[in-house]
Amino acid sequence: MSTYSAPLRDIRFALYDVLGVEAAFRQLRFDDANRETVDAVLDESARFCGTVLAPLNKVGDEHGVAYDKDSGGVTTAPGFKEAYVQFAEGGWGGLGAPVEYGGMGLPHVLGMPLEEMIDAANLAWGNFPLLSHGAANALRLHGEQWQREVFLTKLVSGEWTGTMCLTEPHCGTDLGLLKTRAEPGDDGTYSISGTKIFITAGEHDLTPNILHLVLARLPDAPAGSKGISLFLAPKFKVARDGTVGERNALRCGAVEHKMGIHGSATCVMNFDGAQGYLIGQPHKGLMAMFTMMNTARLGVGLQGLGLAERAYQNALRYARERLQSRALSGAKFPDKPADPIIVQPDVRRMLLTCKALVEGGRALAYHAGLQVDIADHGATEEERKAGDDLLGFLTPIVKACLTEWGVECTYHALQCFGGHGYIAEHGMEQLTRDARITTLYEGTTGIQALDLMGRKIMQLQGAGLKAFLAMVAAFCEEHAGDASLAEFIAPLREKAGEWQALTLAIGKRAMSDPEEIGAAAYDYLFYSGYVALAYWWARSVAAAEASSQPQAFKDGKRETARFYFARILPRTLAHKAAIDSGAAALLSLDEAAFDA
């Protein structure tokens, strides 16, 4: 079985030393978020995740969820409910929620290490409370006051959970095609009918009620994505005064059999004239849903990060224990029957790739999370706008890169185990299977790439990129004379210039052919992710040197940064060449000739 111990030292390093959240929290007037509180939150999260959730990870994989055809009910794996009760009682669901609705009112960015730890400990379990955040955000931003009082408080307290019902059998990415209908009734409620699929936590036994946030069309809705409205339909009806009534006309029709996250209930949900309330304005549902989706996308990025961290920890332990062959330059442990495989350069290549992507990715993700707080609580309109721009720019990068890196790291980690990685016993194959969903849900990698290239760069004229490049330039300027950082600053400066030029070149080509956007998108996203990570690695070395961390920690940061610059950053060469080759290589082949 794989084990997990929260990497608290590195999490603290990312928050305090790299991002400097203490100063940021003061500036954002989070008066309660002092170091003592933050440390207590981290310690307690680590304890809960390590001792309660992590041991249930394999249980969830083996038991899955049980669906009862007659009742339409879903029973979660043994221990899941008890863990959820502890989670709710601990108030974890309301960490970043406003105090007036029962939340702790702490900065959003503090929810990121919590989510990372939950996902590393037990991704399938983590999916139950995860979507409550999205639903809570939708209510907070778009709900009426009574809706917030009745529903938001229940989500914040964890008494009920929420879902996001978007996908239908014939539409996922293209929600403009959706068919679920909502008929207005006489009493201000709506009657919702349709079938939704892939609904995470659509049905379960953790809480007595479940709030479904459902996209549907009103009778007078225009066609396409501009005719979609957002509704709330509870499993058990809820009156405006909060009274819980009879069972609503909605039901789980099946649970999916999946490659992984077996402990998570992925439901087909049938709405058969279910009573619901309109959330926000008619026909404006898609925009409301997209607002929520941004935080959900950061959350999925953290899933990739968490799984990669857990995979790395286990591969490292195995590589130290497993004795096999000798180092090519001669035995390193002549008293043992063979050397541990960690002496092998190729095993180190895999481990260092994990370490570089995990620790660099942590800074990248947490920094994006901090922009949520700046966008919400910045002192000036300008500051808030800047945070929002940066958040919009970073969200697809965090979602796509951290999930693809999660897949890559779980791959390397399993590979370190050789054949032992493929059998269930060591738990590495579960991490691989679980990771595979993260590049698919909440928008595939390809969709993130289009969001970055088409929307954040082209439509919004790259405001977020400009802000990021300005950060990079300022950092390079600040450390221009620092000999100990010169090995990182020079290539970083060069890559940042290349990034800018590459962006302009794509933009120019796209003016004459919009297909160039789609053709460049994937490689541009990863190019961006790798250059962004180079920045975070350079900053991490600087932060480590300036910190009071032990020497081994500082060495770890510097040597991993060197590895990153020498052996990972060159992936940008391949991505750039692919981008430069343009759309023709992708579009010239006639569709019929793919299997001629």
Next chain:
Amino acid sequence: MSTYSAPLRDIRFALYDVLGVEAAFRQLRFDDANRETVDAVLDESARFCGTVLAPLNKVGDEHGVAYDKDSGGVTTAPGFKEAYVQFAEGGWGGLGAPVEYGGMGLPHVLGMPLEEMIDAANLAWGNFPLLSHGAANALRLHGEQWQREVFLTKLVSGEWTGTMCLTEPHCGTDLGLLKTRAEPGDDGTYSISGTKIFITAGEHDLTPNILHLVLARLPDAPAGSKGISLFLAPKFKVARDGTVGERNALRCGAVEHKMGIHGSATCVMNFDGAQGYLIGQPHKGLMAMFTMMNTARLGVGLQGLGLAERAYQNALRYARERLQSRALSGAKFPDKPADPIIVQPDVRRMLLTCKALVEGGRALAYHAGLQVDIADHGATEEERKAGDDLLGFLTPIVKACLTEWGVECTYHALQCFGGHGYIAEHGMEQLTRDARITTLYEGTTGIQALDLMGRKIMQLQGAGLKAFLAMVAAFCEEHAGDASLAEFIAPLREKAGEWQALTLAIGKRAMSDPEEIGAAAYDYLFYSGYVALAYWWARSVAAAEASSQPQAFKDGKRETARFYFARILPRTLAHKAAIDSGAAALLSLDEAAFDA
């Protein structure tokens, strides 16, 4: 459920047009292997694999194998045994085996499309007959005449199957550590005791007897890998006259629960004084095993190829059917509610990556397979030696690249399905899980890389590389004036020169530090694989142009080659940069600081 239809047109193209096997077979005096026979073999293989094996693929995944603790017996999934009987009756197990032992005596390379089709149709099932080849080769090359008559004939006819018992709990890669012991008896047999793990087809109900090829130590054996001998221990004892006797003292102790290939029995085998015969010379068992392993490694490469082909076929179908969103340059199918996703450049990127790696990989693998025939049947000692050199050089490339590309292609293909790829229904997730074993067994990718860099390049002074580069140079020379190939010849020539220079540079560095070999190995292997594929793609375009294939097929080859050179070959830039950075970036970090 995923479907499979054997790609006969491309298989024939690879054999006849790209490799020119008709001329090669004449030269090697395979008089029976004329085009009519070859076509008949291919057609019949395609029929058997498509209609008998493919429908059992999901059955095997769902049923797995049943282990009975009391008897130690293993029951295979429904239909597996019936399919095996058909396979044996068809004589498929003896395709390339010598006529004097009941085989068809056809060229080895013809077994490659057969294996590819079996693996694509049903990888787990294919693992039952697969290891019989290895065991048969060991007997053919190292067995005594009576052993060949008694045992080899049974393997060729498929009446019995064989296994390769190498791995023990504490040793896989490093067989020098193995502990299983063989005590000589008075009657010329040996008594074998020890535990072997990960034994594919170690126990099953397909045949009445199973022949275990077991590595063990004799009492007087020197320590390490020079003290290992090879033995044959049947499940039911077999006398020298072929009489089958009582149950031998060996038993399956458990079957592994694995990520995939559920239908394949991966057994713990306990030998408890089992009666066995020595095969070959005492203490020379490891070399005998390595001989067999070469063909097994090519076979695992074909597993990667077959799974990639099947994944590609299904992703292509889905991409044509799934309607979602519009092309960025405007609707391509305005009469439909949305465009099929194959109009999206990023979906085409994934599909073309599969097509380029599968079709290019097919030529690469079959060419390696042809070297087995040349090494065995070449007219002169020199020719046979050249075939053997090239085979040794290509084997780790085929094994590692085709399996890693198999993982990559099943990944892309699943990704094309979005969330639908993650659920069991479409069968894509099974292909992904099944593919994951291929980079692990028969030597991990890292081990293949060391075999290439350390043994085939360094120890053997790159004889195979030189032969391959000579082929490339001859091809470039031959087509130097061909304007229609110029776009491929120029970069190919450049890369070939770079490949040679890179090899010399690593060799030079390795003279002062052998760790440079291990540090370069992985990236060197993939660098080599991508340049080799560039050659096969250039040759494929030339072969298509010279053929009577329909225009759409020729276009498919040319446009895919363009895609390959524009968007895949640049991966060599990242691999070269990693190699050039040397061993320091991998070895500088103190082992203790990996998680300091």
